[in-house]
Amino acid sequence: LNESDFIYVSSFDPARRIGYNFTFEHFNDQNQLDYKISASNIRWVPKDSLYRLTSYMKRKIRANNEIIEKKRRLDTLFIFNIEDLTPVSYVAETKNLFELNEFIEVQKNKGASNINTYILVKYRRWALPITAFILTVIGVAVSSVKRRGGMGVNLAFGIGVAFIYIFFDKVFGTLAEQSGFSPLLAVIIPNVVFGILGFYLLKNAKR
Template identity: 80%
Template sequence: MLTILDKYILKRYLITFLGMLLLFVPIGIMANLAEKIGKIIDNEAPLSEVIMFYGNFTLVIGNLLLPIFLFLSIIFFTSKLASNTEIVAILSSGVSYWRFLRPYMIGASLVAILIFFMGMFIVPNASIGYNEFEYKYFKKGRQVQQTTNIFNQLNDQDLIYVSSFDPDRQIGYNFTYEHFDENEVLDYKISAANIRWVEKDSLYRLTNYRKRKVRDGKELIETKRRLDTIFSFQIDDLTPVSYVADTKNLFELNDFIEEQRKKGASNINSYVLVKYKRWALPVAAFVLTIIAVAVSSVKRRGGMGVNLAFGIGVAFIYIFFDKVFGTLAEQSGFSPLLAVVLPNLIFGIVGLYLLQKAKR
């Protein structure tokens, strides 16, 4: 049951958090619009699509920054409580520091639930429109895709490989296609110097084509300088766009990762990282709440400005750690799970230390 103290702090908690969102989200939209307005005009983007884009922009970017907004809002209103000596009065009345912390954790739980449902089910849908608009009008259709050593298992019998892939020209180099029979014995193998998608003819063009198969113990080899043909796969099956995982909800993402793992996708870590980050964001709400309370509940010389400056510094360091470990997971063999756990673990330990110090 919530007491008067719980309701008082929780009310200030949520009102300040909402005010922070209403303040910074429009600023973020205006800053992005000021940067991109030239491209929007040059590419003649329809007004309806622009409005829809910034609606999706609010959901996608806002969800990522919710823990940071929460962190700054707690520092803001808790510093105000401390400067008015309200915290001293609360603790002097016999309320323990851990009891004083309870409404903050209740508030963090509510925000964490919001982050969870947005990240798992709402933001993925918004991410589709957000990314499509980005690549259509801002990046001239140049979608980010993996470009080297691409291996893909299309099904139980067919595998494809290219040593490098140019998404702009839709051409893959050192192409190999292997087909196995029901006994998992290689039936035939096709290789080519490159494979190009010819959109106007809806076919693939292979250069320096070579097909090798074995029939009745004899090796049969077919070669052509150029061959136009049709395959059952799409050119994008060579490698999906990098943001594909961002567009899938919780259940779709799990299925997609399992499908990519069966295909032997070499960039599987980037998809797994997206999954773990969605689970890590709600945890970050609790970690940053603890740090914010520990920092701002003590009255300091310099007041709220010092606490806000410290809070902004911590927020930037947290984002820095998150980006560094995320990059390690995407571009090396570093574990995606550790990449999302370590920032929260490190800052969680720092938060508990600061909390003990503030309690004394």
């Protein structure tokens, strides 16, 4: 959420607005764990505008001692919205371009470490028409060449090219999400490589 507060859930049900295996950690100015809240699930209760924790436990760290507080159920407030528990890829893919741009700015202000995930989704939307055009050119070029074995060979070759493109896209996408690799280059490189391939195949097809 910020430099001091972190939240985690193992899974989230957006329809029921419930997060499972919830954890909230707060760190002090010395970057040491001040307290930790855990619960089997967290549910947003719109009627009362609060969160309901089941099997609640709070562990406070004080010098060399720990203070444990347990309750079967606790109604409380937090500084985050329930939508913050939604998986990041799901959030990005369900927003339109304007909402996504605004969402990226909010996450940057929060100091989110996985900001490249959202930026990658944004660039892929811009690149999608170009990708479709390139793969269409490759498909036309491949289908126009007569090979021994008939159309089955052309079909197999085309499917093979499509799988290789998906492989390239996934590899560079993972690099952008998990490392400091540029999301823009992760989108551009597969299109450039297969754009060159499409131009080469189309040129040979004309011959």
